[in-house]
Amino acid sequence: MDIAAITSAWVAGWTVSRGTPAAVAEPWGHRIDVGLPRHVVRHVLPAPDAASVGALCTRLTAPYSWLKVMAGPEEVAPWITEGWTIPDDPGFMMVKPLDPGARPAPPEGYARTTEVEDGVVRVRILAPDGTLAARGQIAPTGSTAVADQIETDPAHRRRGLGANVMRTLEAAAAQAGAGTGVLAATTDGLALYDSLGWIHRGPLTGIVRTGPEGD
Numbered sequence: 001m002d003i004a005a006i007t008s009a010w011v012a013g014w015t016v017s018r019g020t021p022a023a024v025a026e027p028w029g030h031r032i033d034v035g036l037p038r039h040v041v042r043h044v045l046p047a048p049d050a051a052s053v054g055a056l057c058t059r060l061t062a063p064y065s066w067l068k069v070m071a072g073p074e075e076v077a078p079w080i081t082e083g084w085t086i087p088d089d090p091g092f093m094m095v096k097p098l099d100p101g102a103r104p105a106p107p108e109g110y111a112r113t114t115e116v117e118d119g120v121v122r123v124r125i126l127a128p129d130g131t132l133a134a135r136g137q138i139a140p141t142g143s144t145a146v147a148d149q150i151e152t153d154p155a156h157r158r159r160g161l162g163a164n165v166m167r168t169l170e171a172a173a174a175q176a177g178a179g180t181g182v183l184a185a186t187t188d189g190l191a192l193y194d195s196l197g198w199i200h201r202g203p204l205t206g207i208v209r210t211g212p213e214g215d
Contacts, residue, residue: 001095001180001201003046003047003070003093003201003202004046004047006046006093006095006182006201006202007029007030007044007046007070007093008030008046009141009144009146009180009182010044010093010146010182010183010184011023011030011032011044012141012144012146013138013139013140013141013144013145013146013148013182014032014139014146014148015032016118016119016120016139016141016146017120017137017138017139017146017148017149018034018148019118020032020033020034020035021033023044026043028043028045028048028052028056029043029044029045029046029047030043030044031043031044032044034066036064037064038064038211039064039066040062040063040064040065040066041060041062041065041066042066042067042068043056043060043065043066043067043068044067044068044069045067045068045069045070046070047070048069048070048071048076048079049079050078050079053067053069053076053079053080053207054079054080054081057079057080057081057083057084057207057209058081060209061209062209063209063210063211064208064209064211065208065209066206066207066208066209067206067207067208068204068205068206068207069204069205069207070093070202070203070204071203071205072090072203072205073086073090073203073205076205076207080207083209083210084207084208084209084210085207085208085210086205086206086207086208087206087208088186088205088206089186089187089188090187090203090204090205091184091185091186091203091204091205091206092184092185092186092187092190092200092202092203092204093182093183093184093185093200093201093202093203093204094182094183094184094185094193094198094199094200094201095180095181095182095198095199095201096170096180096181096196096197096198096199097179097180097181098145098170098171098173098174098178098179098180098181099167099170099171099174100170100171100174100175101167101171102171103167103168103171103172104164104167104168106125106161106164107159107160107161107164109127109128110125110126110127110128110133110161111125111126112124112125112126112164112168113126114168114172116172119139119140119141120137120138120139121137121138121139121140121169121172121173121176122135122136122137123135123136123137123165123168123169123172125161125164125165127153127156131153132153133152133153133155133156133161134151134152134153134156134161134162134164134165135149135150135151135165136148136149136150136151136162136165136166136169137149137169138169138170138172138173138181140173140176140177140178141178142177142178143177143178143179143180144178144179144180144181144182145173145176145178145180145181145182146181146182146183147166147169147170147181147182147183148183150162150165150166150183150189150192152165162189162192163192163195163196166192166193166196167196181198183198184204185198185200
């Protein structure tokens, strides 16, 4: 998959995962009307350049409008105009052939639940005291599936819970017919995804129109 196909797959799966309206095709890429107070709209640019990013920065005046561009922050920074900032840690687009193998059992003392709702597979791992220790979800959309919101509580890290969640999600998506997984990784998640065979395909940078208080 080239970066344009990866981006399209990510956008399609992200909208299903987050329950937003389907993305709208635009000359520069994709528009998602997210509709949240601090995330009003998201424009995704698979092939950004100074002209396209600068034009969107000028056009979009609503606070908490977002751009997600497939380029590194050091490249993007000169393109943005006053009122915009790059608040996120660097992001990384990653892909992987999905493994339909058996779901591994959670570590001793932990319990795992898997639910499917509105096309999204959600996995939760509960600690011995019943509190949430780790979670994640994946949205299959045909031949691809987007893993999203992968989290492990700090008190339960280094116990293999993140890997258990990911392998369970992969197997569920593969059994639903998806062959390739796509995700947007943070710096914190890179080591986990690398260890599970995910492949880095390019940078991802978030840009946001700041709010009335400059945040």
